[in-house]
Amino acid sequence: MRPFSYQRATDPDMAVQALSAAAAANKPLTQASAQPLAGGTTLIDLMKLDVMRPAAIVDINPLAQGWSEISPGRENLRLGALAKMSDVAAHDEIQRNYPVIANSLKLAASAQLRNMATLGGNVMQRTRCSYFRDVSYENCNKRNPGSGCAAMDGINRMHAVLGISDQCIATYPGDFAQALIALDATVEVTGKSGTRSMPFAELHKAPGNTPEIETTLQPGELISAFLISGRWPRSVYLKARDRQSYEFALSSTAVALDVQDGTIRDARVALGGVATVPWRAREAEAQLKGQKFDDGLAQRAADAAFAEAKGRQHNSFKIALGKRVVARALQQAVMMEI
Amino acid sequence: MSDHPSSQSSGYDRRSFMAGAAGSALVPLTARATVHEARAAVAQDPALPVDVTLRVNGQEKRLSLDARTTVLDALREHLKLTGSKKGCDHGQCGACTVLIGDRRVVSCLTLALAAEGQEITTIEGLATDDRLHPMQQAFIDNDAFQCGYCTPGQIMSAIACVKEGHAGTDADIREYMSGNICRCAAYPNIVAAVKQAAPEIMKG
Numbered sequence: 001m002r003p004f005s006y007q008r009a010t011d012p013d014m015a016v017q018a019l020s021a022a023a024a025a026n027k028p029l030t031q032a033s034a035q036p037l038a039g040g041t042t043l044i045d046l047m048k049l050d051v052m053r054p055a056a057i058v059d060i061n062p063l064a065q066g067w068s069e070i071s072p073g074r075e076n077l078r079l080g081a082l083a084k085m086s087d088v089a090a091h092d093e094i095q096r097n098y099p100v101i102a103n104s105l106k107l108a109a110s111a112q113l114r115n116m117a118t119l120g121g122n123v124m125q126r127t128r129c130s131y132f133r134d135v136s137y138e139n140c141n142k143r144n145p146g147s148g149c150a151a152m153d154g155i156n157r158m159h160a161v162l163g164i165s166d167q168c169i170a171t172y173p174g175d176f177a178q179a180l181i182a183l184d185a186t187v188e189v190t191g192k193s194g195t196r197s198m199p200f201a202e203l204h205k206a207p208g209n210t211p212e213i214e215t216t217l218q219p220g221e222l223i224s225a226f227l228i229s230g231r232w233p234r235s236v237y238l239k240a241r242d243r244q245s246y247e248f249a250l251s252s253t254a255v256a257l258d259v260q261d262g263t264i265r266d267a268r269v270a271l272g273g274v275a276t277v278p279w280r281a282r283e284a285e286a287q288l289k290g291q292k293f294d295d296g297l298a299q300r301a302a303d304a305a306f307a308e309a310k311g312r313q314h315n316s317f318k319i320a321l322g323k324r325v326v327a328r329a330l331q332q333a334v335m336m337e338i
Numbered sequence: 339m340s341d342h343p344s345s346q347s348s349g350y351d352r353r354s355f356m357a358g359a360a361g362s363a364l365v366p367l368t369a370r371a372t373v374h375e376a377r378a379a380v381a382q383d384p385a386l387p388v389d390v391t392l393r394v395n396g397q398e399k400r401l402s403l404d405a406r407t408t409v410l411d412a413l414r415e416h417l418k419l420t421g422s423k424k425g426c427d428h429g430q431c432g433a434c435t436v437l438i439g440d441r442r443v444v445s446c447l448t449l450a451l452a453a454e455g456q457e458i459t460t461i462e463g464l465a466t467d468d469r470l471h472p473m474q475q476a477f478i479d480n481d482a483f484q485c486g487y488c489t490p491g492q493i494m495s496a497i498a499c500v501k502e503g504h505a506g507t508d509a510d511i512r513e514y515m516s517g518n519i520c521r522c523a524a525y526p527n528i529v530a531a532v533k534q535a536a537p538e539i540m541k542g
Contacts, residue, residue, distance in 0.1 A: 003384035006405040006451050037452065044408070044447045045428050055384070057405070059452050086441075090502075110517025111504070112495065113429060115441040116448070245516035 001047050008059045012066075012190050012224070018058045020192055020220025028212050030126070030142075032219040036060045038082060039117035041109070042125045050135050051126075051143060060222065067224055068118075072097060076230070081120030081188075081223040085176070086111065088119065098228070099336075100182065100235035100254050104175040107239045110246045120223035123177045123187075123203070123278075124215065128158065128248055129170035141167045142211040149211075157314035158248070161322075163276035164310065168211035170276060171248075172204065177278035178254040179237060182270035185228045191221040200226065204277040232256040232268075233338040238329040239272070240321060249273030251322040255329040257288075264288045269305060269330075274322050281305035284326065293334045295327070302326040390454050394419065395463030401450070409445035409453050410434045413460060421461035421490045425519075432518035435491035436460050442498035444517075461490035464497075473497050476535035477528075484522035492518045496532045497539065505536045 009015030015036065022034030034056040035043055046052040060082070067082040072093040079088060088094055089105035109117065117125075131137045131150040139148035151159055151169050159169040177200075180187075185200040203215050217223070235256035241247040252272035258265040267288035269281040284305035291297050302323035309319045382388060387402040392409075394417060401416050410427075413419040413436070422445055425433030429447040436445045437459040445458075464471035473493050476482070483489045495518045499505050504514035511532050512525070520528065 001406045004405060005382050005384045006388065006449070007382070037449070040447050040449065040452070041429055041444075044449065048428065057449075059449075061452060110432065111499065111502070111514050112432060112435055112442050112444045112517045116443050243516075245513050 002050070002053050002055075004047075004054055005056045006059065007056070008062055010062045012063060012222070015058055015060050015063060015222060016190065016192055016220050018056070019222070022056050023219030027219070028210075028214075029217055029219055030212055030214055034058055034219070036222060038121040039084070039113075040121075041113050041117045042121065046126060046133070049133055051133060069225075070094065077228040079119055079226045079228075081225055082118045084115060085109070085117050085119065085122060086114040089114065097231040097233050098179075098183075098235065100179045100232060100237045100256055101176070101228075103237040104179040104254060107237060107252075108175040119176065119226060122174055123180070123200075123223070125174055126214070127170035128173045130155070130158075132170055142170060142207070142214075145210070145212045152312065155314060156312050158250070159312065159315050160276045161274050161309040161311050161315060161318050162271065162279055162306070163206045165207045165209065165211070165276075167209055168207035168276065169312065170207070170211070171273060172275060172277050172279075173248050173273075174278070175237065175239065175249065175252060175272055177204070178252060178270040178272040179235075180226060180228070181278040181280050182235075182254040182256055182268040183228045183230075183232055184268075185226050187223055188225040188227065189217065189221050190224040191218065195224060197227075200278075201280060206277050234259060234333055234336050235268075236329045236333045236336070238325055238332065240325050241273075251318055251325045253322075253326045253329045255326070255333045257330075257333045259293070259334065262292055264291055264293060267301075269301065269326060271305060271322060271326070274306075274309070274318050281326070283307060288330070293330070295331070298327040298330040299323075301330060388451060390451055392417075392450060392453060392458060393456065394458045395460060396457075403450055405449070405451055407450045409436065409438075409448040409450050409458065412450040413445065413458075419460055419462050422494075423487055423490055425488065425491075430519075431488070431491075432495060433488050433491040435494045435518065437494060437498060440498070440501065442495050459494070461493060464493070471497070472538040473500075473531070473535040476531040480527045480531040480534060481524075482527040482531040483520070483524050488518060488520045488522075492520065492528055496528070496535070499532060500536045500539045505532050508533070 019034045035054040037057045037059045064082040068080040070091050071078040085105045089102050095102040132140050137150045139150045160171045180200045186197050187200045188197050237254050239249045239252040249272050251274050254270040256268040267285045269284040271279040284301040287301040287304045305326050306319050392399045413422050423433040425431035427446045429444045434446045438456050499514045504510050511529050
């Protein structure tokens with residue numbers, strides 16, 4: 001690991017100032033010379049691999065006192081960005097009224113990592129693309145912009161089939177983000193000029209021609225909270241993977257339904273493990289809304305979700321797998337007793 | 339074997355010989371930054387070690403560390419508490435699991451500076467006098483290891499697993515112990531050990 005300076009931020013202003021002071025123009029957030037440290041489960045790992053090389057670490061854990069609330073209200077839910085994954089997953093009201101959130105967190109990583117990792121850090125985690133993580137491969141557009149992509153014709157079994165470009169097919173690895181995007185969450189960001197809010201769907205950027213730019217956050221900005229309106233007791237997170245536990249998704253889905261008198265009033269479908277960014281499958285939702293549920297409808301929705309998918313040599317199986325995951329999650333959601 | 343008790347009592351053992359030969363425990367005698375100073379807007383010089391006090395198994399330990407030092411390396415290389423093992427060093431295997439407060443974490447991805455002020459419990463802190471912790475005894479009783487390398491991490495993780503309330507069923511134990519890999523595949527015996535120790539641990 002390369003040397004870095006370490007400082008603790010005892011209030012948000014100090015954190016923002018320390019992070020933005022070190023920010024150089026033209027550098028994307030992922031390569032900023034100062035990086036915030038929360039749980040550290042991505043950052044320290046990638047620093048050991050020499051993938052991330054910050055000269056300064058700003059420890060934001062002291063901000064947890066103000067930024068780790070888990071506040072389910074009657075009308076909405078507020079989750080502080082420094083809440084630990086394990087605490088949110090274990091929260092009674094989250095399990096009851098937002099099972100898709102609780103299960104997306106519970107099915108991620110391991111008990112130890114969930115005790116460390118925060119919600120904000122979790123949505124900002126970097127791809128597990130093995131060519132991105134191994135600096136002996138020079139050609140990675142995400143790590144070395146303009147250098148090419150070793151995954152295109154490499155071992156791309158884990159890679160994305162949606163949201164891809166000819167520059168990058170690295171999969172967004174997280175689970176919780178799928179629940180957030182499905183539930184139309186808002187993300188609250190704290191920066192130099194105070195806080196701003198935006199739809200969570202606007203946080204991540206598909207790779208396009210700039211895979212090194214992963215989010216719309218600027219250096220010096222920190223996620224401080226997530227907000228979700230309404231309650232979603234009829235919701236499911238389903239994850240298919242190579243191992244039963246402690247493994248990233250080959251294909252996952254976050255599904256939330258509002259069913260009244262047998263008719264689907266509202267439907268939310270998001271996909272994980274198959275796309276370059278947290279992926280909302282609005283085409284699938286359009287198939288479902290206003291319809292009575294049956295297995296044929298689940299299949300049509302699943303087909304719509306993957307209509308634009310493009311596989312490569314080793315990952316085309318994800319399209320068939322992903323459709324089955326969506327169809328099964330819809331069946332599970334419809335059958336839930338709430 | 340150099341780990342034989344008689345050779346340890348003579349003040350010579352394999353670990354201290356190797357550590358001395360490598361000279362890795364030496365820190366430069368230069369001006370030192372402290373974490374307290376580092377709270378100021380200007381961060382400390384990365385070339386300087388930082389004074390930090392860690393609470394390990396109920397004792398305060400004053401150390402002077404490179405900012406890059408993880409809790410695992412602080413334990414193993416600076417405090418000579420080599421019970422916590424370095425397996426992957428990337429948070430994937432669980433061999434380095436310790437408790438920080440009452441939470442199990444992987445010490446290889448935790449910076450020592452970030453753990454200042456918190457109670458760290460390692461495998462060395464479990465036994466009292468000549469009595470093993472119930473989870474240690476249960477691992478022996480159930481033959482829950484072969485090579486033993488993952489065992490300290492398994493035991494620390496298992497204690498937390500029980501206290502979290504995640505040891506109610508075999509399926510729960512398997513799910514909530516999945517962060518600890520055992521390449522000897524002693525898993526069935528590990529599940530049995532966790533089940534044996536759970537009631538005694540919950541009794542307090």
